[in-house]
Amino acid sequence: MKLLLAPMEGLADEVLRDTLTRLSHYDQAVSEFVRVSATLLPQRSFFRISPELGQGGRTAAGTPVQLQLMGSDPDLMARNAARATQWSPAGIDLNFGCPAPLVNRHRGGAVLLDEPDTVHAVTAAVRAVMPLGGPPLTAKMRLGVRDTGLTLACAEALADAGAERIVVHARTKLEGYRPPAHWAWVGRIADHVKVPVVANGEVWSVSDWQRCRQESGVADVMIGRGAVADPFLARDIRAGVVHEAGDRREADWAVLLPAIAFFWARVRSKLAPRHAPGRLKQWLVFLSRRFVQAEELYQRLRPLNDVHAIDAVLIAAGAGCPARAA
Template sequence: MRIMLAPMEGVVEHHVRDILTRIGGLDGCVTEFIRVTDQKLPYKVFYKYAQELESDCKTPNGTPVRVQLLGSKPEPMAINAQELVNYGAKAIDLNFGCPAKTVNAHEGGACLLRTPDRVYAIIKAVRDAVPRAIPVTAKIRLGFEDRSSYMDNARAVEAAGADELTVHARSKVDGYKPPAYWHYIADIRAELKIPVVGNGEIWTVEDYLRCREQSGGADVMLGRGLLACPDLARQIKAHVQGEDYTPLTWAEICAMLYRYYALTTPLYCERNCGNRVKQWLMYLSRQYPQATVFFEAIKRKTTPPEIEACFQEALAASH
């Protein structure tokens, strides 16, 4: 049983990976995607998205991090994968699941699922370019306009030499609307010999158990569910392993958010200094009612003194 942290563009950067892996229960992470066009990218671009390259591709608590590439042309993808390995990447992940219109308009992400042969060509080029000891993994959705191509794409991933496949159990058109169609993952697992990881709509321990039952697999990747409930991976593992575990309290979550705010504030211009915290509070509101109250208090605040005052009030109220 493995639980992975999903890549979420503009959300799960290295600070968030550090925080969530410190909480525990996670066996690995994937970076936000690095967009590949026709160029060999410089190290500074790789480092921007994968600062763990400087620490043996592990978060500070030792959790492995895969570096994710997104692109539509086999040769540039292969060249940049080689560069990443030269810079210390321990695993390369390939994105065929991003549903964003801007990405799809430039022939990246989920739009490639319309042509399984292109999925195959990209993965094979990368697999051939990097040493056999470097895992090459891929993430797909069940299709683009609909879910009819799911098996063709899954077969293409395996035939191209990928070491593992993660399946977000929705099509591009499905977006993020419930439900996730986990039973398709069971079909894929029955067909493929490589490990298959389930992803999509896992918000609670009960969701995980339903996903495991319907998909036939214990390995999952958590995205929004882990932002809404930062210790969800620990809760799942404790339940499955029959261990006692007390979920994080709002006081602990609020203190975690404050540390994140203090750490990241110097990275943004003043008017944007609270944006990441506000974004995270939106997810947390699903699990913690207090997050909704905090968000209402902070949502129109734009200066560090205003945001600091909101934090102090929230921290005091949480105890």
């Protein structure tokens, strides 16, 4: 069984990846996407999305990080993939899953699932420039744009063109992130192609993972928002630990609180003071799904936009000194 940390645009940047991979063991993580649209990108474009490229393609905790590319032009995608591999990412991942309208209007992400030939051409072009025996080429897809009419054709296009693993977000583009995820379709895809298939979508708890595995027949899973809401989810999946409703999980919270301070210190060093509070509050909203203490902390921080005032609240909550956490 492999557990992967999902790419989450606008949420899981290198700061949150660093924090989450310190709290649970993941076999691999995938960066947010690098948009490839009109040119050969400079080094800073890759390092901005995945600073892990400067540290051997791994987080500080040692989790390998694949670099995700998104685009529809086979030649441009290949040229940029070739450039990116010189900095030794843990692999190249192709994005055929993003449902964002702005991205889709520019022929990126999930909208390409209406074009299996393009999916094949992009994948084959990137495969051709990647060194043999080097980092793997993988891809992430959804079940389609509007329906599942081309699902198997797209999965076959990816596998035939050289993708070594396919992550399936078990919803269509139009379904976005609305439940349910159609896990049975992951199993159909796994039966159809000869490469490993990973399930993704609506895994918020150990019980969800158990149901996903039962319905899909697939053991490997990529966790996204569920990992943000419960940073110990991967650990608990490996251990088979199911938490009872109402459990305050005091021991986990004692570990998580200084991690929140660490995250806040990193965010403060990365973002302008007017933007940093929003990132902390965003994570606390997710954490509130699993930790009552996070909701309590969020309510104290909600009206605050001054970074020093937020420091004081975190120190009072027992998180330690945020300014020293980095």
